[in-house]
Amino acid sequence: MGDLLDSYALAHPHGRPAWDEMFASPGTPRPRTRTLCETLQSLSAGELEARAAQRDRMFRDRGITFQLSGEERPFPLDLIPRLIHEDEWQKLERGVVQRVRALEALLADVYGAGRIFDDGVIPRSLVTSSEHFHRAAWGIEPANGVRVHVAGVDVVRGGDGHFYVLEDNLRCPSGVSYVIENRRMMARIFPELFASHRVAAVDSYPAKLLESLRASAPAGISDPTVVVMTPGVYNSAFFEHSFLARQMGVELVEGRDLACHSGRVYMRTSDGEREVHVIYRRVDDDFLDPLQFRSDSLVGCPGLLNVARAGNVTLANAVGNGVADDKLTYTYIPDVIRYYLAEEPLLRNVATYRLEVPDQLEQVLSRLDELVFKPVSGSGGYGIVIGPEASDEQLEVLRRDITTNPRAWIAQELVALSTAPTWVGDRIAARHLDLRPFAVNDGNDIWVLPGGLTRVALPEGGLVVNSSQGGGSKDTWVTVGAARRRIAASSKSTGQSGVARPNGATSDDRPAAGTPVVVPDPGPNWEDPDRLHQQERQQQQQQQQQRTPFGKDRTGC
Amino acid sequence: MTASRLQIDHVSCYNYSGVVHSSYNELRLTPLSTMWQQLLDLRVEVSPRAPIFTYIDYWGSQVHAFDIHAPHEALTVIARSLVESSGQRWEERELGWDAFARDDVKDPFAEFLEPTGCVPADERLSEIGSTLSSAASPSDAAAEAIKWVGESLTYRSGTTGVHTSAIEAWDGGSGVCQDFAHLSLALLRSMGIPARYCSGYVYPDGDNRLGERVAGESHAWVEYWVGDWIAMDPTAGRPVDAGHVLVARGRDYSDVVPLKGIFHGGPTSSMDVEVFLTRLS
Numbered sequence: 001m002g003d004l005l006d007s008y009a010l011a012h013p014h015g016r017p018a019w020d021e022m023f024a025s026p027g028t029p030r031p032r033t034r035t036l037c038e039t040l041q042s043l044s045a046g047e048l049e050a051r052a053a054q055r056d057r058m059f060r061d062r063g064i065t066f067q068l069s070g071e072e073r074p075f076p077l078d079l080i081p082r083l084i085h086e087d088e089w090q091k092l093e094r095g096v097v098q099r100v101r102a103l104e105a106l107l108a109d110v111y112g113a114g115r116i117f118d119d120g121v122i123p124r125s126l127v128t129s130s131e132h133f134h135r136a137a138w139g140i141e142p143a144n145g146v147r148v149h150v151a152g153v154d155v156v157r158g159g160d161g162h163f164y165v166l167e168d169n170l171r172c173p174s175g176v177s178y179v180i181e182n183r184r185m186m187a188r189i190f191p192e193l194f195a196s197h198r199v200a201a202v203d204s205y206p207a208k209l210l211e212s213l214r215a216s217a218p219a220g221i222s223d224p225t226v227v228v229m230t231p232g233v234y235n236s237a238f239f240e241h242s243f244l245a246r247q248m249g250v251e252l253v254e255g256r257d258l259a260c261h262s263g264r265v266y267m268r269t270s271d272g273e274r275e276v277h278v279i280y281r282r283v284d285d286d287f288l289d290p291l292q293f294r295s296d297s298l299v300g301c302p303g304l305l306n307v308a309r310a311g312n313v314t315l316a317n318a319v320g321n322g323v324a325d326d327k328l329t330y331t332y333i334p335d336v337i338r339y340y341l342a343e344e345p346l347l348r349n350v351a352t353y354r355l356e357v358p359d360q361l362e363q364v365l366s367r368l369d370e371l372v373f374k375p376v377s378g379s380g381g382y383g384i385v386i387g388p389e390a391s392d393e394q395l396e397v398l399r400r401d402i403t404t405n406p407r408a409w410i411a412q413e414l415v416a417l418s419t420a421p422t423w424v425g426d427r428i429a430a431r432h433l434d435l436r437p438f439a440v441n442d443g444n445d446i447w448v449l450p451g452g453l454t455r456v457a458l459p460e461g462g463l464v465v466n467s468s469q470g471g472g473s474k475d476t477w478v479t480v481g482a483a484r485r486r487i488a489a490s491s492k493s494t495g496q497s498g499v500a501r502p503n504g505a506t507s508d509d510r511p512a513a514g515t516p517v518v519v520p521d522p523g524p525n526w527e528d529p530d531r532l533h534q535q536e537r538q539q540q541q542q543q544q545q546q547r548t549p550f551g552k553d554r555t556g557c
Numbered sequence: 558m559t560a561s562r563l564q565i566d567h568v569s570c571y572n573y574s575g576v577v578h579s580s581y582n583e584l585r586l587t588p589l590s591t592m593w594q595q596l597l598d599l600r601v602e603v604s605p606r607a608p609i610f611t612y613i614d615y616w617g618s619q620v621h622a623f624d625i626h627a628p629h630e631a632l633t634v635i636a637r638s639l640v641e642s643s644g645q646r647w648e649e650r651e652l653g654w655d656a657f658a659r660d661d662v663k664d665p666f667a668e669f670l671e672p673t674g675c676v677p678a679d680e681r682l683s684e685i686g687s688t689l690s691s692a693a694s695p696s697d698a699a700a701e702a703i704k705w706v707g708e709s710l711t712y713r714s715g716t717t718g719v720h721t722s723a724i725e726a727w728d729g730g731s732g733v734c735q736d737f738a739h740l741s742l743a744l745l746r747s748m749g750i751p752a753r754y755c756s757g758y759v760y761p762d763g764d765n766r767l768g769e770r771v772a773g774e775s776h777a778w779v780e781y782w783v784g785d786w787i788a789m790d791p792t793a794g795r796p797v798d799a800g801h802v803l804v805a806r807g808r809d810y811s812d813v814v815p816l817k818g819i820f821h822g823g824p825t826s827s828m829d830v831e832v833f834l835t836r837l838s
Contacts, residue, residue, distance in 0.1 A: 123660070125667030135615035135812075260581070261626050262608050291581045295819055302581040302819055306622045309612055 016416035076472035095347030105340035132322025136292040144443035147318035157418035170321040175453040177240035200450035200478040206247035212442035224277035231299040260303030351413040355406035451476035562838040574826035582818030586636040587619035598639040618805040644799035650784030666751035675809040686747035696783040707794040737791040738777040752781040760800035773834040
């Protein structure tokens, strides 16, 4: 019997108490994490270390590594999962779906009529001054109206226990491959945890993505050719690009494998050229088409944008989405939701200040040492200044920067990110974390992968979770019902935790009905007394989603 | 010139120093149809021949896009257009400087107020701008700004290139119509007056007869907003008239490049552009 959690202390970053995902107070687990807590209590440090070593060996063997400062390391997965109960998850999920619907409407408007400017909800200059506003994408109409095929909406839990949106990622949100690999790894090294919890599956993601990519194919293409486009093996997310291509069963291509002529795009294969209809591209806008953007790009394909404009290929995600996930645009999203959907936002924003507004700038300048500052154009956690942690010199530099170029920065109230028990080498300690749920839009339905990527700031007290800043990750479990219930491996595929799944098609490879084994990842196949009720709710949800303004008729597929 | 019907022949020829296997190109050569200018006919031909895809871009310009995949050593583009113009007109309105500070006035013109690569912000220029704006109404100060540009630059070709910024041209003291336009935009925007770049053609001064084909050039000028858009030709130092044919508008030259493209193969060894204008009425 171990005592790994006995000295577990709750965190108070900069005097603000953080919410702990497992403990309500020291020594008292939250009701829905009690089973996990008991399991951990039964382990010794030696046992956890042995499993950690097993994990690193397996990640290395399978080539699942992450490049940090030029060094390949096994992907830093913490052994202790993060649990979110479905009751709470469904609220978060609805909030993410709402947000993506509003962001889709915003993009359609910004690259179209510009109604929102005329109505004075957001200033035109907000968009025209964004470096991600690509005028070359103006007037391109995606086949099924979808621009955000995949979204990653980063949320954090504040000290009050509520989830807040930190930022939207609508360009090439990455990390979903780690969600799936983390789950597979956990099932191998911690099978007993799955025996005592029912966890919503994550491995249907590639099938969902492929379905939505096929649904976005140009009109009249009944069996579209879909490819994944990568900048190449040196890209830090190359693992994910090849993973998704393999899981979806589609070709992985680089720009030089594609060629546009006479308004169509072709892939060079050993059998000659083959027309491509949908490109899930993981190449940034600026490098995608050297005719329109950077002419020195070697990873793009010239002419691609005009083929998309002609309606002969779909680029997923669409070009120019960055204007809607710009950190300054973020400050307007609650108003954007009210404007397009006539709904109140279900998820809150972190209180954010626009430094171009003189009053707000003045207030911010007097509170430099209390707030968090983020460069508007930055990503990956680079350039963030956390006021309470910054030196006087850093704050002086910041003061100069934000005074001379207020458009380049936003200031946010410091959120005491929630913590969860994390193995830190010799013991379990509280570490701060965030969550990136992934949403997939097929034009009729926005599906949110249950769970998402939980990122952990590994240094004690650290509040920056990005993996490019040395962050770790946790397997994120959406747990269903009460713990310790029998798992029935039924082959009937229905919905899961109220998530709309229109045709239930998945790539799951789990044991057939009645197989007497412990199923580590039961996913949607369980017997549930509430199932009928859930299905009903699911149908309602689908119907609602079909009424979304951008839910045009699906083509293809 | 008060009204005109002009035929424009714009012939561009790229001679490559080696064999080019594929090239991707966009043309912005179509005169706009506006309240005062009508495009009556347009023919665009490229050689080697290629199918052409057309679209209207963000700025309202018509784009012809094409790609060529047969090996070639030269590319020729011929655009012939027929345009009738009654001369650009505008309403003189007297707006005070306070109007230019209002968000509801500024916001619709946001992108014509911001600096760009070719039209950067510059402190010395801002000082000249504030001297002009403190002494006169917006429309008078704008007219003075155009005059100032005419006095600050000498027309001389070959001293600047397509990527020269307004400030570089000013420092060098000379340039072509593109530089006159960029420097005008920089000064006008520094005063808070929305201003945009115009590309097109101008019928040359002189004793030309109807039906006579005369050599011309691509031209550039500016429009600025002081209650209405006013079109001025800073190179000629006069308002735009029916001798000007408007093709495209944007923030600066890079939004309206008449021919742009990329190709796989050797560097361009030469590029010849000829423009001929024929006045038909």
